[in-house]
Amino acid sequence: MSSSHSEFAELDDISAAAYGHAVELGRFIRADIAQRLALSPAEVEHAEKVLTLMRLLQPMPGDPNVLVPVGPDVATADLVSSAEKQISVLQQAVTDVRSRLMSLTPVYFEGRRLRNRLEAIDVITDPDTVQSMLDHFSTHCRHEMASVAPGGARPGALLQAARASALGMRERGVAIRTVYQHTARSDLATRAYVRDVTAAGVEVRTADQVIDRILIYDRETVFLPTHGHHDDVHYASGGAIVVREPTLVAFVYTVFEHLWDSATPFVPDTSRTPSTADDLKQSILRLMAKGYKDEMVARRLGMSVRTCRRHISEITEELEATSRFQAGYNVAISGMLDQHARQEPESG
Template sequence: MNYSGSEFAELDDISAAAYGHAVELGRFIREDIALRLALSPAEVTHAEKVLTLLRLLQPMPGDPDVLVPVGPDVATADLVSSAEAQIRDLQQAVTDVRSRLMSLTPVYFEGRRLRNRLEAFDVITDQGTVQSMLDHLSAHCRQEVASVAPGGARPGPQLQAARKSSLSMRERGVAVRTIYQHTARSDLATRAYVRDVTEAGVEVRTADQVIDRILIYDRDTVFLPTHAEQDDESQSTGGAIVVREPTLVAFVCNVFEHLWDGATPFVPDTSRAPSVADDLKQSILRLMAKGYKDEMVARRLGMSVRTCRRHISEITEELEATSRFQAGYNVAMSRMLEQRAGREADSG
């Protein structure tokens, strides 16, 4: 049953006054109400129609030509009961449909697992769909979530969502490991987030460079970002590639473990580890030696171009070079990186 605006009529002042007099009289007497309220026949007819639609006037049992007023609670129950029943039926129908369709989830994933020769992954281009899938997997993962997040400071809303998700997973006993880039250590909001989640058992490490964004759920589902078809391969489109094929998933898990083993624990309550600063400096030296521009060096290391140029300026000063190009040349010629690596190996 559909309810139009006329059936859920608006109670105007004239109709309300007519209802009050009908309650006093015990019935709706058109002539008397017209006289008492100085209403025209059309106004009385309108009030009667409104009060009848709102079930405030109902036929007297045994004499349907006589309309008597009923209490607002009775009228409300009479008016909306069928609508409420319809809403309950629709809600139950939605629940039934969702349950029936979601019951096919194991069938879908099992079929996807078996059909891995040609279609080892799904490409999801809609950001809303990607986020919905991530929320679902975060809420239902059972063992571990591992992630790699390139870039420096994390946006505030992203940190809030990550904090809520990470703490919820830890309450369920799910292991959570995250790798950021070293540049995230200098952001106060990120440090506060890391402090909160590590107290709950989340493990966070940082590395100078990472490959790309990675999300791994229970070592059987991997999310990788999609990228625009252009020269700037780091420009993500907001979509994701969802990988479930066991061999590919195992490969990505091995890549994560390799990055994890080489990363430095992020302990926000301690001063910045000297090794982290050294890692950044060595990474800048490597990229300078390869001839990368400032913008590319900054992008690879997850820092702003301004910060990158400040580091480069300090390095060129240390190398007594007059330009970044000379500094890169000096590094390449002197094999400074190899010498430093050798010294570190000897000291180890």
Template sequence: MAGSEYSALGFAELDDLSASAYGQAVRLGRFDRATIAEQLGLTTPDAERAEQVLRHLRLLQPMPGDPAVLVPVGPDVAAADLVGAAERQARELQQAVTEVRTKLLSLAPLYFEGRRERNRVEAFDLIRDAALVQSMIDERRQHCRDEVLIIQPGGPRPSEVLPAARESAQELLDRGVRMRTLYQHTARSDLPTRAYVRDVTAAGAEVRTADELIDRLFIYDREIAFLPERSSPDQPPGAAVVREPTLVSFLCQVFDYLWDGATPFEPETGKAPTTGDDVRHAILRLMAKGYKDEMVARRLGMSVRTCRRHIAEITEELEATSRFQAGYNVARSGILGDFPIALDTGRPVTPADPACR
């Protein structure tokens, strides 16, 4: 233990000079400052400091009947005298901690019985405090036993949240909890997200992507689900906490349906993302439904600028001079199957339509 650590605990540090002085005192049977200073070649201040250290460490104690004389005592006696009180306090504190924990844990059956009763009465809670929602999610994660289902729409994950997400995922996976996560295809082109997925899948997580997803969703042990609250843009979103078994089961079925139709996310170092065709197909499908650029970008989790770049490339490849003509060329080519819908009007389009000329 370093000297600073000794001092922090209220104990003096036994240095080499003080140890030598203690050895001489044992040989003499008492601590004679002048004699010890002469034998060890010490100055008077050094001998006085050694005496103070040894007294503080209880290695020198007054002789019974003659307090002016200091005699050395055994290290075991000094240790018992010096740290005995601290050890006793530590034992008492540990006992108090154990008693408090035992008393609180005795309430666990009452708590869980109350929770079961509450779940039967309340289908869900609407929590508007974002900090409280996060606290509840953290609590459910810590007590999760079997499985976590997650839907994270919106494209790439913000890089600043990935370290905490990686730590949380590792904690779950280390406990043997199965973890399945759905992202959108656009997340595959983001390097921080790919690195995160590579780490968690190596630890046992499963990750897939789809072109479109429903809103953010967390489900723990198929017992409780968290859905984002619809709040104003300038307020942090709260959450609807769903406990009713039928509703939670329905949300699990929705997740399983999306999962079955999604593509495994298997990032490999040195290989570029292979979802360009998937993203373009999704853009074409939404364009054919008549959605504007902003809506297409929002539904696919990408920026409007990136979306417009894709649309420009698609229009060029289809040899079209307008969105209308691109839509007609897509419908005529059969890329999207039997889906001849005009891009902006939402009405059937034919080769005679002036918009396609």
């Protein structure tokens, strides 16, 4: 290591030999060392300088003009103590900085978790805010809107707003697909709405049972209800969860596609088709066989309890049962549901 780059000098052979003779003499005597080692004055001066820098030569107490040799251990302690102290201070500073910064790790990951959650999912409880967001997404939807609407008859005011929104999106070329429940077919206002929007290119189908209210915009944003009540026909009664996380959105869209593929096209000129009537009957039979009460059957199928009981009464009469319980029992042991399942075409 060069002395020009550090306070540590480089111990060469001449300086080492001069140190050895100084130890023999008990002091560094220039003339004597020059004579013994056959050194020039310049070489002696260089050796003295090196040994002094390396603390191997130190002034004699009481006579600073006389240099005496000290042991390498003493010289080492004297020479590196300052550097070791600096290193220790730097190491402590590094440790302190690392400790302070690493203490923020939980804060960082918690912040990332909250940010990801806020970016991926929003829970909106204010009905006006939900409706404002729905209006915004409907206005700015670019490619496709897919929806699932549980329940039977749609409220008139809701249908009027939905008609304007659907026709506006169709004018922009947005594809629209909607799944209702079979019970919606018996409502005159809903059939009139379906007639208007399907004439504009909207596709509407019905299923006996649906999972819950779903709205999907451009396969990028999903609206789900905060409370899974099938009798809620819109979000205002319980708020909405807005999902933007791509994997979750893709999953919900896959669920919609599965439901869509198994649903029946809604032809508004006929309120009920033989297939949907059979589907509704089979759904009631399945729920009766499971022991569900009238209220639960009605909720699952999106109809009023009164209408549900009328259907159950017809089925009970058809099965020649004297009670609802006996009808459910007859269904379970007759194999009617298994026979219906065997008659259904396999999905390809």
